[in-house]
Structures are given as C-alpha cells and as structure tokens.
Amino acid sequence: MDNTNDQTIVRKEKLKNLAEKGVDTYPASYENRMQAELALKVDEGERVRVAGRIMSRRLMGKASFAHLQDDSGKIQIYIKKDLVGEEKFSLYKTELDIGDFIGAEGQMFTTRTGEKTLQVSDFTFLSKSLRPLPEKWHGLRDIELRYRKRYLDLIVNEESTAILKGRSKIIASVRRLLEERGYTEVETPILQDIFGGAAARPFITHHNLYNIDLYMRIAPELYLKRLLVGGWERVYEIGRNFRNEGLSKKHNPEFTMLEVYCAYTDYKYMMELSKEIVLSAHNELKKEFTPEIDLTKGWQEKNLWDLISEYSGLSFDPDDSIEELRKKADALKVPSGKDSAAKIIDRVFSAFVEEKLIQPTFVTGYLAKDSPLAKSSSKDLRFAERFELFIGGQEIGNSYSEQNDPEIQRKMFELQVQSSDDGEFSDKIDTDYLEALEHGMPPASGLGIGIDRLAMQVTGASSIREVILFPMLKPSAWDYAF
Template sequence: MPEEEIFRQRKDKLMRLRQEEGYDPFQQDHWDVKHTLSYVKEHYAFLKEEEWSEDEIQTAGRVMVLRRHGKTAFATFEDENERLQLCFQFDVLGEKDYTFFKKWVDAGDFLGIVGVPFRTQRGELTLSVKKFCLLSKALRPMPEKWHGLKDMEVRYRQRYADMIANPEVRDTFRKRTKIIQTFRRVLDDHGTLEVQTPILSTIAGGANARPFITHHNTLDIDMYLRIATELHLKRLVVGMLGRVYEIGQQFRNEGMDMKHNPEFTSLEVYWPYANYKDMMDLAEEIIVACADELGGRVINYQGTEIDLTPPFRRATMTELVTEHAGIDFSAITDEEARRQAAIRGLEVKPTDTRFDILPVFFEEYVEEELIQPTFVIGHPTVISPLSKRNRENPDITDRFELFINAWEFANAFSELNDPIDQRERFMDQEKKKNEGDEESHPFDEDFVNALEYGLPPTGGMGIGIDRTVMLLTNSKSIRDVIIFPTMKPKDL
C-alpha cells in the first residue's frame, strides 16, 4: 500500500472517531502517571501463574503490538524504559469501553491505563486494564515489529522512528548523558566552574581546523562557529575566574567518517597553578569514573579488550617511534630524518626539520598501535602552538595526547603563558597560512593582549566526548552516539 493511502486510512479513522464518538485523542492534555512499567515489573515479580494483585496501577505508554481475540485482547505496551503486557477483557471493561478499544485503538497509540497486575497462565506479568484513556494516536504505521528498522539512512534521518523500533538506541543516549554528568561531577568535585563561551565569534582559534563561516546581517560581517573553546577559557583564567571548564559542541568544516561529524562535543578544562601532569591525573580520574559508572574498567570494544585501569602508560613520541618504526629521532639529524622519510615514501618538504618529521612517523607507524590507554608526551614545539616549552628542551613541549583504541582521546598541555613567545608562534602560523596551510592557527591579537595581562601557570585539557561515548557504549560509528547526526539533504 502506498504510504499516502495507509496514512489517509488512519486520518479517516481519526475523523470518524471524532464524529461518531465525539472524542478527539489530540485534545487530551494530561494523565497522572503514578507508576512506571519498571515499577510494576519490579514490585509484582513475585506473582505466580494466575495470581492476581489487588493493587491498582496507573500508568501510561505506547501500544507496540496488538493481539486481539474476540472478547479478549493483549497488547505489548511500552513506556520510556520498559515493556509490559496489557490485557483487555470484555468482562472487565464492560461492553462500551471494550467496543471502543476494539474499534479505535491501534498499534502506535498512546494510552493512559488503570489496571491490576496479574500473571497469566503462560507466566507473563500483565496489567489487566480496568480503565484506559486514548491519549494520542499514531497516523503512521510502526516499523516492522520483528525485524525492526535496519536502514541506516532512515535510522539517522528519522531518529524518532529509530528509537521507537530499536529501544537500545535510547540506552546509548541515556549512557551518553550519564557520561557527561560524570564528567561534570568529577570537575565540580575539583572546584571547577562550568562556563559558556561564544559559539559564534569573529576568530575561530584554539585548534588547527577549518571553520564554518556564517554572516551577521546587522553588523554585516562574516563570523565563525567555534572550532575550540581554548582561547576564551584561558582568557577567563587571566580574569581570575579560577578553574573553569566548558562542555559543548565544536564545529569543524572537514570530512565526515566513522569517527568525525562536523559538529561534535568536547570538554575543555583549565586549572591555574597546574601543569600537564596534573591534567594526566584528571584525565585518568574522569575516564575511570565514567567506566565505573557504566559497568567496569575492562571493556570490550568491537572485539578488542581494553583495560582502563590507571595508571595509563606514559611514553614519549620519540620512544614510541623508536619502538614501532625503529628510528631513534633523539639521535638523528634533520637531513637523516628527511632521508628516512623519503625512503618510506612519506611526504616531506626540504625545509622540514626532524621535529616536523617525527609526528609524521608517529601518525604513520605508532597511532594505530596504541590500543591500550597511552599518554604520549614530548610533542615538538612546531606542532604545538599553544603549549609551553619544555624547560630542558625547548624544541619539545610539556604536552600529552591520550590515545585509546588508536583514537586521540585527549590533548593537554602546560599552557603557553609567555605573551612574547605566543605572539611569535602566531606569526609562525600566519606564515604557514600564507604558504597555503588552510588549517593554520589565525592570529588572535586580543588573546595575546590577555596573556600580556598575565596568565598564571595553567594546565589545560580537551577530551572528545563523542569518542568516550563510542568506546563505553561499544558504538561503531560517531553517528550512533550523536542523536541527530549531520546528513546530506535528500532532494525530493
């Protein structure tokens, strides 16, 4: 049947319901839900076959499946958390109500229910319906009851249908919220203030990425959606707000795949008087808290066992490249580094130093090996424009990236607070921009100005929330943990 026809049939039925019964399901506006279905499942589990309770339960939910047998009918009934069977009987409801039910209630409809718990001959806990109220009608058919909704495109585009058909999807998003709540709890316990900085701004800084551009009509200027919260949050530390964090969406105008959505969610946190090592402890604390919340530190992600028990391994980028690529960058000249890269077919410019090439080797040979949690430290200064230099070796920075399952989970450093150095690094980035690097960091004069007022020594960190949720909910694609993922419009 073409969808339009089935839809028209349901609309006709609605009209007849209004005319013949004088009842409009869309005018119902309140129902006292005194008990959830979970409550009933929990409190009446003791009932034996054919045993009846005397209690009256008042609840509400959606009819998922109807099984009618003349003067008795069973419904699979579902609320947000649980499924329970309903039993409608002629003898219990009386002729008028039973006929109304039989004639007008369809799968997909919302019902308010007053009923008595009992267990059927076949052993299923059931509510015998004494009264019901048709609270709302479904005009479109429910997705197939047995196979459900599998088409990924429909599931992402019409998440509501996905959630009706696949209740476990609701679990994933509840876990997502639980993870974010856990992030907040740990940060709040450490006296960190949650703040909101602009999503819309005139400079998109704090990371190396292409921004989305939009336009402000009144001011007649182009504006950008933020790619990070870093520079705003550090301004707040200059302003002596103390420990601050922000959890929110970032926007990067880049490719989309299993791990990247143009809009994603991250945490950024900044602590004055702290360094990147303090951020390591915090990262471990947050991740372990989330794992504990969701049921354990040893997890299985798509068949790979990952142990999130701290402390996580700590290793320098140089060590890891030696380990996995067999080349020791601590004892190598720029020329030799370029030669080694060329041998392996890695793309390098003649001006690249060993510090430019080390991260290329890291990406090529090491990243994919970092399955168990690993803090990578010792990033070259040239790829860390906002990070403080290491005191002993100014060519590297006091920074770490945390890798789990070969994904970059967190990025943190002792923040660069030397305004003179910061200005020079921005100028370096400008130079890269002029050489055609579209992801180079824009020069943010006001940020340098803020640093000139004095930023205390500060530890800062960003953690990818979507990836954390993917890992802890065993989700294969970022689209499974973003409730309405970005989709290309389908021209109709």
C-alpha cells in the first residue's frame, strides 16, 4: 500500500530544503557519541555528545525541548536559539520532524522540573524520517501492524523491545552456561535428504542442480548424535526447526530449538541441566520481568499415568488396550477416532493435564514404544528413560537417554515408516544414521528445549509471536504493493 499522504509530501519537501541549504542529508557517521543511558549519568556542566531519533518535540518560539531515543533509552535535549544560532535554530524549527535522527552535543544541566537534559550547543542532521511515527501516547496497538511492521513496534513500544531483547539475553545466557560446562556449539544441516528426530510434517524445498527435493529439518537430533559417534562428548545446537503445521499462540512454523547432547550421562543428568538452563534464563531477566510463576521453586517430578488418572478422574494404565483407551476417551468426551494409543493418551493429557502443570514439572513414564529414539528403562522395558518438562501449562523441553543400540533403533525406524500414514515420518529410513550407530555411540543423554517457549515463560509473554521478531503471518496484498 502506498500510503503517501500530505505528511510524507511535506517531509520530502523538507529533505529537499535541507539539501538546498547545504546540509549533508545522509551523512555516513557521527563519531564519539555517548549512549543516552550513560550521558544521563554525566555530571552537570560536563560536555556530552549523543545521537538518536527525535521522539517528541516541544517548540516554543526561540527554544525547544525534545527527546532523543537511542538503543539505551531516551534523553531530553534543550535547544536555544541564542546558543545554536539563528540559522541552525530555524533549520531545527522548520525542517526537522519527529522521527528524524540527529546528533547533538553540549553541556548537561538539570531542568526546573528535575530532568537531566542536554543543553545543545550544536547539532548535526543524520537521517530523515519520511513517514510519521505512530501516535506518541497510545503507540502502535494494532496487533497485525505490530508484527508486520516490527520496526515501528520496536521504536514506540518499550515492552516489545524489552521482551525481544530479553530473548536474545536468554540465548546468550544459555550459551554462556553451556560454554562453562565444556559444551561445543555446532551447526548441522537444515536442508536434509531424510527428515527425522521428531514426529512432524516437514517443509519441502528443491535443489536445482541435483534436481532433488529436500526437507527443511524438523529437528537436528540425528546429526548431533552422529557427533557423539565421532567422539564429541558435549555438543549443542541452537537453531531453527521447521514444522509444516498450524499456527497458534504456542506454535510458529519456524521456531528455535536448543538441543544438547552429553556422553556418559543419562536423562537424570538432563533434568539437572534443564533446570539450570531455565534458572539461568530467569536469572538473566529477573530484574526486568517478574513472571507470574516463581521458577525458583516447586520443581517436581510426576508420572504421566498418575497425572492423567488424577486430573481426568479415570484410571489410566500403561497396559490399557486400545479398546479400553477408546472407551475411556469417549467417557471423557475426548475424540479418539482411529487414533493410536499414544495419540489418545496425548489427547487426554492435553485436555486435562497440560494446563495444570504450572510449576516446573518433569513428566516421566512415557512408553518406550512411543519414544523411538530413547532407551528403555532397564527396570521396566515398557517405559522409556525420558522426561518432558512443563512450565506454565506448556511443554518446554523433552529429554531422554539416547538409544544407541543400532538393532533396536532400526526396528523402531521400521515401525515408524510402517505407521506413517499422514506424512509425519519420512518414508525413508536414515540408514547412514544406523551405520553410524553400528560404529558405536557412547551412552548419552539428550535434551531439547524450545527457546521461544522458554522466552515466553521468562518474559511473561502470552503469545509466541511476542518473542519472535518477525513471526510468520499470512502474506497479505499489503506486502507486495510497496
């Protein structure tokens, strides 16, 4: 949409005027400037130099106050005609707009109302905003516009910036923690010939030269475990996974996953590590955000079957036949259709239990047959050595002792291929992965944590779209018309 209007026409005119008056309208730099946050700590009378976007302006004949915003915050500047001179002041008055970038230098002083302010002795025009900013008081409220025009959201909505920068800080803290623990960060293929490592429908793309379809990865798991075979004992990857599924408050088709693998440990180790990761993320942001959930306490471990029995009011048992499960699901008004046992359990869990798991909860007791990449418990072969971590009624992580027996792994893959009727498993078996296992993989545990969801919990964001800079939106005619 070409929303050219009287305001952009006026602003373009001003840009022209600036150039005609000999102003460099797009200078390349403004050196030695101080960030607003720091400038505000400078003593009165000291000289400072700042740069930023004009966010507001109060003009009074021969003087003016304005706020400049930079990456660190806002600082008020005071421009007086008798200090900057007639010509500069007139330039400021007639050719500058809210939204423009300027650099300013002068002395710090404190106003009558007590705000530390830069009294400008000279300023430099840095860049023009040809379009008006959203309204200064209400900001940009329209949710669609906030996501589509995220840059505007970031300019005017402090909360958005806090959440999204918070996300970056969380990722940095995770990297720091894993670095300290001796982990190596790696990158594995996103374009894959065979997709695996999770149950999900993939995106399909195409390679021209080889003339083959490739899949965007749904998980990096199988590649990371090849590294364990290769002798790397502690590895992790933070990267994008792609799942061709619905969008919701909790789902974006591309999302960021942390996967960690550690040789010579089992899933119990990963319980500890995942707790450390969550707490380190929380610790990183606790000054800015106080989540409703106190993440520092109430961590517990609960059995899947106990949970669904308790919250649904019907007794569920791992040995229930599919008929019994259907009957119970019907009684609970949970649609079961032709679903597998695992899917019915999952539905009941989603309907009755998930939203109740507010405090951090490690759910254990998952069936081995529903956990194709996990090792079975040596105590009871029916169960996998596995947990999922729930916080705030949401799944945050998934972990297990990794299956390293190539024969069992082959059988599990074969079962998957057979049962795949809706495209959520590849119809090809990753034989190279099996070959890798045949070379021997040390016992190891693995952990996956959804970074977006972790960020939601720690920042208190109610939608995954709030923690993703540019969430997926339906393409609109809008985007093409510019």
